[in-house]
Amino acid sequence: MSPIIYHDIPSLRAALQPYRGHQIDKQDRQQRIALVPTMGNLHQGHIELVKIAKQHADIIVVSIFVNPTQFGVGEDFDSYPRTLDEDVAKLATVGADYVFAPSVDAMYPVLPPPTTVLAGAISSQLCGQSRPGHFDGVGIVVSKLFNIVQPDVAIFGQKDYQQLAIIKQLVRDLSYPIEIIGAPIIRADDGLALSSRNQYLTESERQVAPILHRELQDLAEQLKGGGISQQAFESLLKDKRTRISDAGFTIDYLEVKTEALGSVVSDSTTFNIENKNIVILVAAWLGRARLLDNQLVVVG
Ligand SMILES: Nc1ncnc2c1ncn2[C@@H]1O[C@H](COP(=O)(O)OP(=O)(O)OP(=O)(O)O)[C@@H](O)[C@H]1O
Ligand SMILES: CC(C)(CO)[C@@H](O)C(=O)[O-]
Ligand code: BAL
Numbered sequence: 001m002s003p004i005i006y007h008d009i010p011s012l013r014a015a016l017q018p019y020r021g022h023q024i025d026k027q028d029r030q031q032r033i034a035l036v037p038t039m040g041n042l043h044q045g046h047i048e049l050v051k052i053a054k055q056h057a058d059i060i061v062v063s064i065f066v067n068p069t070q071f072g073v074g075e076d077f078d079s080y081p082r083t084l085d086e087d088v089a090k091l092a093t094v095g096a097d098y099v100f101a102p103s104v105d106a107m108y109p110v111l112p113p114p115t116t117v118l119a120g121a122i123s124s125q126l127c128g129q130s131r132p133g134h135f136d137g138v139g140i141v142v143s144k145l146f147n148i149v150q151p152d153v154a155i156f157g158q159k160d161y162q163q164l165a166i167i168k169q170l171v172r173d174l175s176y177p178i179e180i181i182g183a184p185i186i187r188a189d190d191g192l193a194l195s196s197r198n199q200y201l202t203e204s205e206r207q208v209a210p211i212l213h214r215e216l217q218d219l220a221e222q223l224k225g226g227g228i229s230q231q232a233f234e235s236l237l238k239d240k241r242t243r244i245s246d247a248g249f250t251i252d253y254l255e256v257k258t259e260a261l262g263s264v265v266s267d268s269t270t271f272n273i274e275n276k277n278i279v280i281l282v283a284a285w286l287g288r289a290r291l292l293d294n295q296l297v298v299v300g
Contacts, residue, residue, distance in 0.1 A: 002092040005099045008106045032057040035151035040064040041081040041196040042090050045186040049155045050094045052183050056153045063100040070137030117143050119166045126162050130252040153179040159193050161294045193293050200289040211247045216280050216295040226299040249284040256280050
């Protein structure tokens with residue numbers, strides 16, 4: 001069945017109202033609402049988020065909104081692919097109940113909004129460094145979506161690892177009664193993480209793109225034993241940056257962090273990553289596409 005589409009906040013709220021609080025289903029359970037926030041142009045990565053949502057809730061709301069406040073000057077807000085009809089057809093095959101596709105005016109009566117949601121130190125590194133203000137825009141739009149939909153659970157992809165960490169922090173700091181679920185990265189057969197922006201790649205760039213994942217996997221292999229010197233670690237990273245650049249990418253960052261996005265522990269002599277979950281994160285341009293990827297490593 002095709003999901004019902006709403007373009008404004010009051011209509012969506014009215015549609016969801018019957019499911020709240022006291023409403024029960026045939027098994028006498030309370031109905032749970034899941035939110036899957038997206039910017040549309042849906043691919044299998046998004047579809048898997050919806051499938052996960054269905055394991056955790058009864059009513060699935062997918063938001064499709066290209067959020068202007070998270071795009072910087074000169075970024076691709078205007079050209080970002082908007083494919084609502086195709087998106088809704090895909091969502092029908094996977095059993096989403098409601099699509100929330102608001103206009104910019106519906107979401108932002110005043111633009112830029114005078115009220116801000118700032119995520120602090122976690123948001124100023126990595127993507128936040130190359131896209132200043134990006135996570136402030138994500139923070140306000142996700143807060144608004146949480147307030148509008150009031151879901152019990154919300155699903156975000158681990159492809160946007162830093163975003164997921166920021167949203168978990170937002171939920172904790174603003175006391176949202178929402179369970180946040182991180183969904184595994186869905187990849188093409190050759191390893192490239194699926195992403196709407198992959199369609200900016202030319203045919204020949206698309207052949208090169210999986211190298212990013214392969215280099216992360218290779219670095220993960222080399223780090224997983226732990227116990228290497230700081231110098232050896234730095235030289236591994238330097239080598240990886242060179243290999244990725246030589247393949248034709250322009251690197252925004254290639255970094256290794258603790259799972260919580262802190263600095264990996266080191267002392268003056270030894271780079272000590274034993275018994276830690278670490279994550280290798282990369283953002284790199286290939287032609288017009290800025291590709292994101294990451295790889296978790298259990299060390300030791
Ligand atoms: N390959 C993927 N695997 C798992 N989750 C994904 C994947 N791609 C996107 N997502 C998740 O889908 C949600 C919506 O993301 P979004 O609509 O920006 O898609 P996208 O493909 O990441 O687009 P973009 O190319 O603009 O980054 C986010 O939580 C994101 O992490
Ligand atoms: C979470 C999100 C939908 C907010 O606009 C966006 O950042 C995205 O698609 O990852
Ligand atoms: N999923 C990423 C959202 C953005 O690049 O704005």
